[in-house]
Amino acid sequence: MRITFLGHAGFLVETTHSLVVADPWLSARGAFDSAWMQFPCNHHLAPLVSEQLESSPKERFLYISHEHKDHFDPDFLLSLSRRDFTVVIARFRRRELQDFFASYGAKRVIACEDQQEVPLAGGDYLKLYLTDSGTNRDSALLVRAEGQSFLNLNDCKIHDRLAAITEEEGPIDVFTAQFSGAIWHPTCYDYSRESYAEHSRQKRASKFEAVARAMEVVKPRVYMASAGPACFLDPALFQINFEPVNIFPRAEELFTFLRQRLPGKVPRLIEPMPGDVVDAGFADLFSMATERVTDENLSRYLHTYAANHVSTFRERRLNLVLAEVDRIHIRLREEMQRKLEAFSLSERVTIPLYLGLTELPGQLIRVDFGQRRVEVVSEVRDLQRYMLTASASDLVRVLDRKLNWEDFLLSFRFRASRIPDVYDASLHNFLAAEVEDLRAMCDGVIATEARQERIVVEAGLQSYAINRYCPHQGADLKEAWIEDERYLVCPRHRWRFDLRDGGRCPTNSCSLRAEVVSGSEEKRGAVTQEELQPGL
Numbered sequence: 001m002r003i004t005f006l007g008h009a010g011f012l013v014e015t016t017h018s019l020v021v022a023d024p025w026l027s028a029r030g031a032f033d034s035a036w037m038q039f040p041c042n043h044h045l046a047p048l049v050s051e052q053l054e055s056s057p058k059e060r061f062l063y064i065s066h067e068h069k070d071h072f073d074p075d076f077l078l079s080l081s082r083r084d085f086t087v088v089i090a091r092f093r094r095r096e097l098q099d100f101f102a103s104y105g106a107k108r109v110i111a112c113e114d115q116q117e118v119p120l121a122g123g124d125y126l127k128l129y130l131t132d133s134g135t136n137r138d139s140a141l142l143v144r145a146e147g148q149s150f151l152n153l154n155d156c157k158i159h160d161r162l163a164a165i166t167e168e169e170g171p172i173d174v175f176t177a178q179f180s181g182a183i184w185h186p187t188c189y190d191y192s193r194e195s196y197a198e199h200s201r202q203k204r205a206s207k208f209e210a211v212a213r214a215m216e217v218v219k220p221r222v223y224m225a226s227a228g229p230a231c232f233l234d235p236a237l238f239q240i241n242f243e244p245v246n247i248f249p250r251a252e253e254l255f256t257f258l259r260q261r262l263p264g265k266v267p268r269l270i271e272p273m274p275g276d277v278v279d280a281g282f283a284d285l286f287s288m289a290t291e292r293v294t295d296e297n298l299s300r301y302l303h304t305y306a307a308n309h310v311s312t313f314r315e316r317r318l319n320l321v322l323a324e325v326d327r328i329h330i331r332l333r334e335e336m337q338r339k340l341e342a343f344s345l346s347e348r349v350t351i352p353l354y355l356g357l358t359e360l361p362g363q364l365i366r367v368d369f370g371q372r373r374v375e376v377v378s379e380v381r382d383l384q385r386y387m388l389t390a391s392a393s394d395l396v397r398v399l400d401r402k403l404n405w406e407d408f409l410l411s412f413r414f415r416a417s418r419i420p421d422v423y424d425a426s427l428h429n430f431l432a433a434e435v436e437d438l439r440a441m442c443d444g445v446i447a448t449e450a451r452q453e454r455i456v457v458e459a460g461l462q463s464y465a466i467n468r469y470c471p472h473q474g475a476d477l478k479e480a481w482i483e484d485e486r487y488l489v490c491p492r493h494r495w496r497f498d499l500r501d502g503g504r505c506p507t508n509s510c511s512l513r514a515e516v517v518s519g520s521e522e523k524r525g526a527v528t529q530e531e532l533q534p535g536l
Helices: 043-055 074-079 096-102 159-169 193-218 238-242 251-261 298-307 310-315 322-342 392-399 405-410 425-432 435-449
Strands: 002-007 010-014 018-022 059-063 086-090 108-112 117-119 125-133 136-145 148-152 174-176 222-224 268-270 277-279 284-286 353-357 364-368 373-377 385-390 415-419 454-459 462-467 481-483 487-489 496-498
Touching: 002 043, 010 148, 018 043, 018 136, 043 059, 043 074, 086 096, 086 125, 086 136, 096 108, 125 159, 125 435, 136 159, 148 159, 159 193, 174 193, 193 251, 238 298, 251 268, 322 353, 322 364, 322 373, 322 392, 322 435, 353 425, 385 392, 392 405, 405 425, 425 435, 454 481, 454 487
Parallel strands: 018 059, 059 086, 086 108, 148 174, 174 222, 222 268, 353 385
Antiparallel strands: 002 010, 002 277, 010 018, 117 125, 125 136, 136 148, 277 284, 353 364, 364 373, 385 415, 454 462, 481 487, 487 496
């Protein structure tokens, strides 16, 4: 099995009889309204991938993991003139991928359920693993062929399932998983420089620890760094590339952590450049790139890259007259009203949401979740609140459906603040979800919370009965671990629950309903400290 790295989270997997192109993000306009650009640049690989998908004599598959535009690149896919290959996607509740490919003209489209296998020639197969909770829709890909295996998690947080996957599928030769940030916190928040750095350090450490623990379970021969940092070439975002501490580390920083965290247990660590090839059988890297990005040439590389895209950002600027801004303001208020009417979890959001257009500083849209009311006010009148401000020219792209809400938030073209500085999952989902998805999303949250199976865990010589499934997105806490003899850590998003405080998460209102149990109660299906991985 040969694996060609296509940049970011893209791969071309070749076997004797088949080829699989996974998440080819190759368009020169990047993603999220050109806010994210491929790093390193991989646009030159588009002709190669096109040729393979259009002309290879092998059985051809295109796999798209999820709808985020740094994985799902409609511009590139629509550029393919011959589409007689099989498309493999996940069957999510939200139908964006299914609807796109329904009219795409591929030979066949397979929308997979969780753990569904897709056979390849010669007895080989693909298998997908799905997550679909709230606004989190993603899938991971396993390719097993010619006695070798490639497990690509990309952004999919199935860390609580890795033990079961490796037990069922056997040894993994090549493994890859996201190690860099892909969220707008803390990047878009109004923090002091010190607070921003501290939030970034915490998120970075959490990502690195997740990769380390995944490696301890999977025990791969090779780890390929992928789904790593994009770069930001828009002049308004360019400084993010050079911040001393942010959530977008490069692979060598991860590798340094892993060598310290897993002494003597680190697999071969590879930081591929777009076009590099890994032989899964021999664990060898064939360097095909003509230029490699290093710490020494990074600044020059990014400035040259940005200079080549000046026209991209000049073309996207909109000059709006005041009347147009007023209409956008009205449309935004109507959008919030439609969202609120579809949002059945409004009683859970205890602070108002303020939305402001930078062009209209004295006309703030205030969403009152308790009163289920949207109004226009001249100033912020609540001490505790969430605030989001953006330009009308950026927000109108969402209202015109050129971007969805999550794409807009990932564009980083807004500023936010929250008092208190606490993550509210319900408010997050309200902002990030589309109007048509909100009812189903709320129903999914309620269904997750209804899973009331209990297990027993041990921490600090004390046993606790807790809910088995994380209240955030349903991760199985049998795969959790204990830190500081009191905190249970969810393996999926690394939320920490204080067992001595009833299982409450200190950074939000979620709880595992932890209760101290006696020795006789513990015997009923307990999960012991030995089964939970100890904290560092």
